[in-house]
Amino acid sequence: MPSLPLSPRIGRRARTQRPPEPASAPADGLTARQREVLAFIAASVRERGAPPTRAEIAQAFGFRSPNAAEAHLRALARKGVVQLLEGSARGIRLLAPAAAAADAAEASPAEPPHGEPTAALLQLPLIGRVAAGSPILAQEHVEAVYPADARWFARRPDYLLRVRGWSMRDAGIHDGDLLAVQATREARSGQIVVARLGDEVTVKRLLRDGAHWRLQAANPAVADIPVRPGDGFAIEGVVVGLLRDRGWD
Numbered sequence: 001m002p003s004l005p006l007s008p009r010i011g012r013r014a015r016t017q018r019p020p021e022p023a024s025a026p027a028d029g030l031t032a033r034q035r036e037v038l039a040f041i042a043a044s045v046r047e048r049g050a051p052p053t054r055a056e057i058a059q060a061f062g063f064r065s066p067n068a069a070e071a072h073l074r075a076l077a078r079k080g081v082v083q084l085l086e087g088s089a090r091g092i093r094l095l096a097p098a099a100a101a102a103d104a105a106e107a108s109p110a111e112p113p114h115g116e117p118t119a120a121l122l123q124l125p126l127i128g129r130v131a132a133g134s135p136i137l138a139q140e141h142v143e144a145v146y147p148a149d150a151r152w153f154a155r156r157p158d159y160l161l162r163v164r165g166w167s168m169r170d171a172g173i174h175d176g177d178l179l180a181v182q183a184t185r186e187a188r189s190g191q192i193v194v195a196r197l198g199d200e201v202t203v204k205r206l207l208r209d210g211a212h213w214r215l216q217a218a219n220p221a222v223a224d225i226p227v228r229p230g231d232g233f234a235i236e237g238v239v240v241g242l243l244r245d246r247g248w249d
Helices: 032-048 054-061 066-078 097-107
Strands: 082-084 092-094 121-127 142-149 159-162 178-183 192-197 200-209 212-216 225-227 233-243
Touching: 032 054, 032 066, 032 092, 032 233, 054 066, 066 082, 192 212, 200 225, 200 233
Parallel strands: 121 159
Antiparallel strands: 082 092, 121 142, 159 178, 178 233, 192 200, 192 233, 200 212, 212 225
């Protein structure tokens, strides 16, 4: 069967990933507000698969302008817990993601469902190139299976996709990243989804466009994809997390 490129596309073979490991203590030398901002960034990465913009940080904390958020980010960068990437609205890279996640969990702890352990080791298949017209999770598409701690994700993922390309760059999704995807046929406007459009599978942000949908890239060099009746459009999953080779450094 013909192979189906992904946009961002899935690589042919997966390398061993080294996701961030949990830390037992939060980062040192941070003020209470800096710790809150760091927790907010970690929660955004965990729940949405991307860091927040300066404007989103300002709105969440009631700052008068994004400049105040920028000042906090610069302070966090000086203290070595984040790296700021120029030229990207979401250009924030966590250098101590486990400590940030621990702070976020302390700020809003979640009780596990009754009878379930507080942590579970997931076995997530890495999906390779998808044959046209066949299900994403078909056995012939699975290139490898990786263990992953369920606590890394706000929602339980079902599989991993490797990104090739930079069409979602400004959403914090980089070439070579592994996207954790929850298999579902439904999604809300604004979510980053894995979508099938005719014979193509793509990763884009789903947006309502009048009576129709639009698949929005996060890179000004890449055109959005309008969805019209008869295009063979279907949601294959929602991105619920992101893993990066060599952690976040």
